[in-house]
Amino acid sequence: MEKRILGNKGLEVSAIGLGCMGLSFAYGPAMDKAEAIKLIREAYEQGITFFDTAEAYGIANEELVGEALNPFRKEVVIATKFGFKDGIAFNGQDSRPENIRAVAEESLRRLKTDVIDLFYQHRVDPNVPMEDVAGTVKELIKEGKVKHFGLSEAGVESIRKAHAVQPVTALQSEYSIWWREPELEILPALEELGIGFVPFSPLGRGFLTGAITENTKFDSTDFRNTLPRFSEENRTANQKLIDLLGGIASQKEATPAQIALGWLLAQKPWIAPIPGTTKSHRLTENIGGASIHLTASDIKKIDDAFAQTAIQGDRYPAHLQKAVGK
Numbered sequence: 001m002e003k004r005i006l007g008n009k010g011l012e013v014s015a016i017g018l019g020c021m022g023l024s025f026a027y028g029p030a031m032d033k034a035e036a037i038k039l040i041r042e043a044y045e046q047g048i049t050f051f052d053t054a055e056a057y058g059i060a061n062e063e064l065v066g067e068a069l070n071p072f073r074k075e076v077v078i079a080t081k082f083g084f085k086d087g088i089a090f091n092g093q094d095s096r097p098e099n100i101r102a103v104a105e106e107s108l109r110r111l112k113t114d115v116i117d118l119f120y121q122h123r124v125d126p127n128v129p130m131e132d133v134a135g136t137v138k139e140l141i142k143e144g145k146v147k148h149f150g151l152s153e154a155g156v157e158s159i160r161k162a163h164a165v166q167p168v169t170a171l172q173s174e175y176s177i178w179w180r181e182p183e184l185e186i187l188p189a190l191e192e193l194g195i196g197f198v199p200f201s202p203l204g205r206g207f208l209t210g211a212i213t214e215n216t217k218f219d220s221t222d223f224r225n226t227l228p229r230f231s232e233e234n235r236t237a238n239q240k241l242i243d244l245l246g247g248i249a250s251q252k253e254a255t256p257a258q259i260a261l262g263w264l265l266a267q268k269p270w271i272a273p274i275p276g277t278t279k280s281h282r283l284t285e286n287i288g289g290a291s292i293h294l295t296a297s298d299i300k301k302i303d304d305a306f307a308q309t310a311i312q313g314d315r316y317p318a319h320l321q322k323a324v325g326k
Helices: 033-045 059-075 097-110 130-142 156-165 186-193 204-209 232-251 256-267 280-291 296-307
Strands: 003-006 011-014 050-052 077-082 116-121 146-152 168-174 196-200
Touching: 003 196, 011 077, 033 059, 033 280, 059 077, 059 097, 077 097, 077 146, 097 116, 097 130, 116 130, 116 168, 130 146, 130 156, 146 156, 156 168, 156 186, 168 186, 186 196, 204 232, 204 256, 232 256, 232 296, 256 280, 256 296
Parallel strands: 050 077, 077 116, 116 146, 146 168, 168 196
Antiparallel strands: 003 011
8 A cells, every 4th residue: 555654754654544433432332352453453454554543432442453453563553642531532621741641651551562653632622731732742752652743633723833842743633525624724734834634534424435324323322323414314415425426436436435535645645544444345445545546637526516515514513513623
């Protein structure tokens, strides 16, 4: 698989990574641990070297990532995150320096490693100066416990403040054909500063694969039940987007998911999306997205089609919106 460089410090990753959250968090019941480990190792065997986890995805998530990647630890990049109270995503932010250090130690232990390759602040903490956050990670880098500093869902002001203290290697935020907000301010700032971009939910939390319809029933514990964009009414309204994507995919002898990933990779050479999956055949399909080469004409056709289609539903409910992007 093609490799890409994130940031000015030369962090090399596979063009497509694996988001590991869904293996045990947010999208229904956790996978069997042995099956999850098998899937992660399949990803590595097929060329993926970039794996994403977080304290907030539960202790089990970091542990299974650590165990799965232990046999080839030196050949892969592991990213994890800090920044929530008690490590729970809905408890609010906690990026106090002492918490960052505590999370780093626990993540090192759970991941069975002596260094975290990429350590993201999961969400900007309005109660802790960004300079203190960046300064703490800078100390961890000097101590050899962390290699690279990242931010997630941060706004331009926060990115600049952090970067001035400790160079930011990557920003991880939602970006896909149906969520284009980063194009307004984020991507130009990242290009200016030399920061890589790691899109999460590059397949629209599964919707852009075409496998989700208005008739799909999610497990009662599935996070998507709470998202306005995934209401039955909005899924019905947004189906025309999938029809558009499907038409383009058939012309390219590809799948909608592969076109969606190919579109992201074509935006900038320093973008590395991290689709997640619990299925082996979907993993192989997603990896195939790295081989999709879209021309400028293809991109224009996709963009023009989507520009004429209004996407229905917010990506988060109102009470979560305020915690996203600072």
